Structure formats: C-alpha cells, structure tokens
Amino acid sequence: MKPRTLTLLDLCCCAGGASRGYADAGFEVTGVDITDRPRYPYRFVQTDAIEYVRQHGHRYDLIHASWPCQHDAAITRGTNQHLRDTYPDLLGPGREAMLATGRPYVIETPAARPDVILCGTQFGLPILRHRRFEVHGWTPMAPPHTPHRGRVRGWRHGQYHEGDYLAVYGKGGGKATVPEMQAALGIDWTDVHEELTEAIPPVYTAFLGEQAAVQLLAGAAP
Numbered sequence: 001m002k003p004r005t006l007t008l009l010d011l012c013c014c015a016g017g018a019s020r021g022y023a024d025a026g027f028e029v030t031g032v033d034i035t036d037r038p039r040y041p042y043r044f045v046q047t048d049a050i051e052y053v054r055q056h057g058h059r060y061d062l063i064h065a066s067w068p069c070q071h072d073a074a075i076t077r078g079t080n081q082h083l084r085d086t087y088p089d090l091l092g093p094g095r096e097a098m099l100a101t102g103r104p105y106v107i108e109t110p111a112a113r114p115d116v117i118l119c120g121t122q123f124g125l126p127i128l129r130h131r132r133f134e135v136h137g138w139t140p141m142a143p144p145h146t147p148h149r150g151r152v153r154g155w156r157h158g159q160y161h162e163g164d165y166l167a168v169y170g171k172g173g174g175k176a177t178v179p180e181m182q183a184a185l186g187i188d189w190t191d192v193h194e195e196l197t198e199a200i201p202p203v204y205t206a207f208l209g210e211q212a213a214v215q216l217l218a219g220a221a222p
C-alpha cells in the first residue's frame with residue numbers, strides 16, 4: 001500500500017530553503033510569510049504566521065517555524081543592542097501557538113532550545129551556517145559536530161584569507177557572490193541576496209524531515 005502523503009506547514013518560510021528540504025523528504029509543503037515571496041516554489045499564503053498557525057496549524061502533520069531572528073541574533077545582542085527592542089520577539093508567542101495545535105513541530109531560530117544543531121560541514125557544504133532546531137513531538141538524531149577544516153574566505157583585520165569556507169551573508173570583502181551562495185546552499189530558484197542570506201540549506205531540513213516522516217508514518221508521533 002502506498003504510504004499517505006504527509007503535510008508540512010512552514011511558518012516564516014521566506015523563499016523556502018527549509019521548505020525545499022521537507023519537500024525532498026516527501027512532504028507536501030505550504031509556506032506562510034508576512035512578505036510576498038514570489039519565488040517561493042510551493043503553495044504560499046501571505047499572512048501573519050501566528051494567526052495562521054492558530055487557525056490552521058492543527059490540520060498539518062508537521063509544523064516548522066523559523067521565527068525571525070533579529071531580536072536574538074549575535075549582532076543584536078552585541079553591536080546593535082540598542083535596536084533589540086525594535087525587533088519583535090515571536091519565539092514565545094509562536095511556540096505557544098504551535099503547542100496549542102497538538103501537532104509535532106520544529107522551531108529554528110537563534111534562541112530555540114538546541115535539541116539539534118546542524119552545520120554545513122556535516123553535509124559536505126562549504127559553509128559554517130550553524131542552525132539550532134528545537135523539536136517537539138518526535139525524536140531526531142543529533143549528529144556530532146564536524147570539526148571545521150580551515151578558514152572562511154575573506155578579509156579580516158586588514159588581511160585577506162583564502163579559505164575552505166564561504167561567508168554566505170553580507171557583501172564584499174571576499175564574501176560569497178550570489179552564484180556562489182546558490183551553489184553553496186543548494187538553492188537555485190532565487191537569486192535575491194536577502195533570501196539567500198536568510199535561508200536554511202535544504203539538506204538540513206531534508207535530514208530532519210526524513211526522520212520525522214518515518215516516525216509520523218509509523219505512528220510514533222501524534
């Protein structure tokens with residue numbers, strides 16, 4: 001018998017880096033973002049993510065949310081501390097709304113509980129994009145971190161370094177170009193710098209999604 005198709009709700013989906021990984025793992029994906037994302041490759045709803053998950057979240061097999069990170073990003077905790085209160089902190093209300101659905105979920109944001117931390121090196125990518133994943137209602141494998149082999153390419157303290165890794169954020173100073181970002185992340189359907197800067201490499205969520213799907217189909221998750 002063919003297994004049923006599982007559904008995945010991707011909150012704050014941006015251009016769909018995370019979505020692509022879940023789609024690759026076999027989920028039928030719906031993305032929600034407050035900003036129109038015309039390059040998003042799956043079913044898309046432009047609205048507030050908390051409102052949407054409150055109303056519709058219970059209909060999905062698995063929910064993912066990348067709650068906006070500016071409030072808890074390292075740069076806002078450091079250099080830009082004065083701006084911290086200007087960024088909304090959606091993690092608390094977002095988590096509450098996700099819990100209320102009764103569905104299993106994955107939260108990805110800098111202040112998420114680090115049940116799993118993934119890095120590009122674990123997947124052979126030339127990037128050190130560490131991302132924390134908080135997981136509820138299913139049990140992921142937490143692979144050990146792979147030691148970094150060398151430097152990130154670019155200028156630091158007046159000196160240019162060749163490197164094994166690319167900086168896939170910001171511009172200039174040896175940071176990755178848009179084509180380099182696309183190749184490094186495994187994303188070819190957007191060339192918008194901001195969307196690439198924000199994206200989760202699809203291999204991260206394919207890794208999580210494949211495990212979640214096995215557990216959901218086996219009835220181990222609610």
Ligand SMILES: C[S@@+](CC[C@H](N)C(=O)[O-])C[C@H]1O[C@@H](n2cnc3c(N)ncnc32)[C@H](O)[C@@H]1O
Binds near residue numbers: 047
């Ligand atoms: C870090 S990005 C998500 C990146 C995405 N997970 C990926 O892998 O490509 C955060 C997104 O949250 C969206 N966003 C911010 N506040 C929102 C809200 N209240 N409801 C829905 N989306 C929101 C932003 O427009 C942005 O696209």
